[in-house]
Amino acid sequence: MKIHFIFVMSLLILVQPGVFAAPEGIAPGIMVSHDLFNNSMCEGVGCYRIPSLVTTPDGVLIAVMDERMGKCADLHDSKDTNLVMRRSEDNGLTWSALERIVDFEYGKSASDTAMIVDWQSNEVFLLYNVMDFNTEPGIYRIHVIRSKDNGRSWGEAEDITAQITKASWHKDFKFVTSGRGIQTRSGDLLHCLVNMDKGVHLFGSRTHGKDWFFIDTPLEGVDESKVVELADGSWMVNSRITNKGGRYVFRSDDQGAHWRGKPEPALIDPSCNASLIRYTSVSEGYDKNRLLFANAKSKKKRENLTVRISYDEAQSWSEGKTIYSGSSEYSSLTILNNGHIALLFEKDIHKENVFVVFSLEWLTDGQDSYTPPQQP
Numbered sequence: 001m002k003i004h005f006i007f008v009m010s011l012l013i014l015v016q017p018g019v020f021a022a023p024e025g026i027a028p029g030i031m032v033s034h035d036l037f038n039n040s041m042c043e044g045v046g047c048y049r050i051p052s053l054v055t056t057p058d059g060v061l062i063a064v065m066d067e068r069m070g071k072c073a074d075l076h077d078s079k080d081t082n083l084v085m086r087r088s089e090d091n092g093l094t095w096s097a098l099e100r101i102v103d104f105e106y107g108k109s110a111s112d113t114a115m116i117v118d119w120q121s122n123e124v125f126l127l128y129n130v131m132d133f134n135t136e137p138g139i140y141r142i143h144v145i146r147s148k149d150n151g152r153s154w155g156e157a158e159d160i161t162a163q164i165t166k167a168s169w170h171k172d173f174k175f176v177t178s179g180r181g182i183q184t185r186s187g188d189l190l191h192c193l194v195n196m197d198k199g200v201h202l203f204g205s206r207t208h209g210k211d212w213f214f215i216d217t218p219l220e221g222v223d224e225s226k227v228v229e230l231a232d233g234s235w236m237v238n239s240r241i242t243n244k245g246g247r248y249v250f251r252s253d254d255q256g257a258h259w260r261g262k263p264e265p266a267l268i269d270p271s272c273n274a275s276l277i278r279y280t281s282v283s284e285g286y287d288k289n290r291l292l293f294a295n296a297k298s299k300k301k302r303e304n305l306t307v308r309i310s311y312d313e314a315q316s317w318s319e320g321k322t323i324y325s326g327s328s329e330y331s332s333l334t335i336l337n338n339g340h341i342a343l344l345f346e347k348d349i350h351k352e353n354v355f356v357v358f359s360l361e362w363l364t365d366g367q368d369s370y371t372p373p374q375q376p
Helices: none
Strands: 032-038 045-055 061-069 081-088 099-102 108-118 123-132 141-147 174-176 189-195 199-205 225-229 235-240 246-252 260-268 275-280 290-296 303-310 321-335 341-347 352-358
Touching: 032 061, 032 081, 032 341, 045 108, 045 341, 045 352, 061 108, 108 174, 108 189, 123 174, 141 174, 189 225, 199 235, 225 275, 275 321, 290 321, 290 341, 303 341, 321 352
Parallel strands: 045 321, 081 108
Antiparallel strands: 032 352, 045 061, 061 081, 081 099, 108 123, 123 141, 174 189, 189 199, 225 235, 235 246, 246 260, 275 290, 290 303, 303 321, 321 341, 341 352
């Protein structure tokens, strides 16, 4: 495997740092708007898809996507998909040149990244799915790499498939949900794994990535999911579900040993991956508990990318603000160190991948504004 260390190796590309196409149709009031990944950036690319966006403890933004060569196909049908990255050290105003960070030989592909930030060790973990058509066609494996320097370089890949799946799943359609996972208040890393036949399972690490655990309590009938820790310490999973026109949610009071689920019809959805993150928490010195949710707000079509806010730990949600009313699919939210909200989303059926920044005041039409946390 070729892991490209960014300070050593560079990639010949058409785009230069800080040079962007201007996205069309983005809502007025957006503070920053850049098309970070599009097909014109590198010859032979079928599309860039599947955004993952995080902010490191040092305030660096890392954006990672699939680079699908030749055609815009998912992992099981692509023998040449790489993972590419851009970084920003100024809250998204300018970005580094595009870099390939996972680039296998032809016949082996990587796809569907999810990042988890470890705020205690100051590391970023990048999980992704792998298929080797030369030796194991049709077999999904899960790898993880880590960065200790805000994405400037990445360590050697580790195959953690055996730690977070069952041996009996060897031939199953299984994958890590793309986007991002979380770190709980106890320090555990936590994220969602999908087995299309066996349900969604949570997995994570209690040892800052030295080893990984798997929770064998399936959430059945759902697809790509995101987990968040609620103010009372319970966990909530928000899930994509097919042909229902909305989302489905699960809650656990015992760290995933047992779950109770129900439909979430208020969050209409066309069966698409979404983004769910905590914005602020009273336990961390902020004035309010706030959660953010982004998805294609439509029952049938992947369109109308919208961001909503909840003040009552997902018991209810605002109507939200539309970021882009046209064709839009997967998205990934993060919070900048200055309190602004950032989002990377797929726009116009795999033609552009747009990064935007907006304020809490804009999102709430002036009804709420960001206040830095009070120190104890």
